[in-house]
Amino acid sequence: MSLNRSIAPPSQELSWVQIPEVKTTILANHIPLHLIQAGEQEVCRLEVIYKAGTTTEAKNNISYLTAKMLPCGTKRHDEASISEYFERYGASFEPHHSPDRVILTLYCLTKFLPKVLPLLIEILQESIFPEKELAQLKNISLQNLKVNLEKNNYVAGREFRRLLFQSYPPYASSLEEKALEEASQNDLFQHYQKHIQHQPFELILTGKVDTQSYEYVARTFEQLGIQSPITMQFVPSCFQPVHDRYCIETAHNLQASIRMGKLCLPKNHPDFFAFNVLNEALGGYFGSRLMKNIREEKGYTYGIYSQIVHLEKASYQVISTDVKQEYAQATIEEIQREIYRLQTELIEKQELTRLKNYLLGSFASMLSNCFDLAEIFKGIHFFGLSYHFYQQYWQTIHQISPEILQETAKKYLQPEKMLTVVVGTKLEQ
Secondary structure (H helix, E strand, C coil): CCCCCCCCCCCCCCCCCCCCCCEEEECCCCCEEEEEECCCCCEEEEEEEECCCHHHCCCCCHHHHHHHHHHHEECCCEHHHHHHHHHHCCCEEEEEECCCCEEEEEEEEHHHHHHHHHHHHHHHHHECCCHHHHHHHHHHHHHHHHHHCCCHHHHHHHHHHHHHCCCCHHHHCCCCHHHHHHCCHHHHHHHHHHHCCCCCCEEEEEECCCHHHHHHHHHHHHCCCCCCCCCCCCCCCCCCCCCCEEEECCCCCCEEEEEEEEECCCCCCCCHHHHHHHHHHHHHCCCCHHHHHHHHHCCCCCCEEEEEEECCCCEEEEEEEEEEHHHHHHHHHHHHHHHHHHHHCCCCHHHHHHHHHHHHHHHHHHCCCHHHHHHHHHHHHCCCCCCHHHHHHHHHHHHCCHHHHHHHHHHHCCHHHCEEEEECCCCCC
């Protein structure tokens, strides 16, 4: 029988998909080891997570430089030999820096864990931050900063965070020329000693990990001397809201970058799930209101998105886009108009169904990748939540109605209380 491709295949509502949960073991030295056993390939990812981000630094940019310099030399190996050794076993080491944490990530074939783990331990415990490599990193960072400061979208994001978090400088911090130039080897070493070397951390081991490999990782890290057990502290938001309009003119630029947003609901707020769905409807995916209006109908931009960013002590919503300078004012007015529509008009059934299908499908697709499962875990663990959080989110998507979304928009989408930053042109007052 021939297939009639003019008829769509039957569809059905996606029911709850079970999330493989983490197995947590507290080692003898009080280090939590979280195992996510998943995947078909003989590969794994080991993340070593320290509370050593921007919020802990004594001087600006020291946390960033310390994280980047960790693989640049130890008491026994220089940067070249470290890189060559990891490459020999097909492994890679990547330091990631954020406002709240430093995450040191090792990728390798599971069978090579015994080969590469000793070098990782050496990096964690015996880094020396050689002067030559530090000078090179500072020079590269300064050159990249100089290039980025010529980009409107970089400056807009930087200024938006600076203004939004002016009452809490660690979240407003960005790379600064003076701070980079003045950073010394001693500054990095002090930060390293205080927040990384022999300090508490957490481990997340993800992938196809056999019992022997898991036990080897546990034994190896259990032998490390740790000064004090790790404690999870959750501090409520205490930030001053900012709602104003800032414009920065730039020369020789045809485009303007726009950032609009404000502090918003944290993940543990009872209205967060509805707000998250509402944000997706506004600008969270390609079929959103902002994309349809400002990209498809008006042709002002190639892309416009609204996202929610979660930090440990605060969450914020930001709408981002780049447009021609002459369309900046009109774009902001259209953003405000779309928010007003969500507050005054009910979302039609067809649009809501499309949105629900997108959200359910996107979440389900994350479960096919073992490393995404680790991201799902971090999305709750760092905020003191359990896997029940995702069950509630799933139920909210299924049950949410146009009326609930409208009430949520009235309550939490308030353009007059949003901070607006425009880089590239001036706006009408």
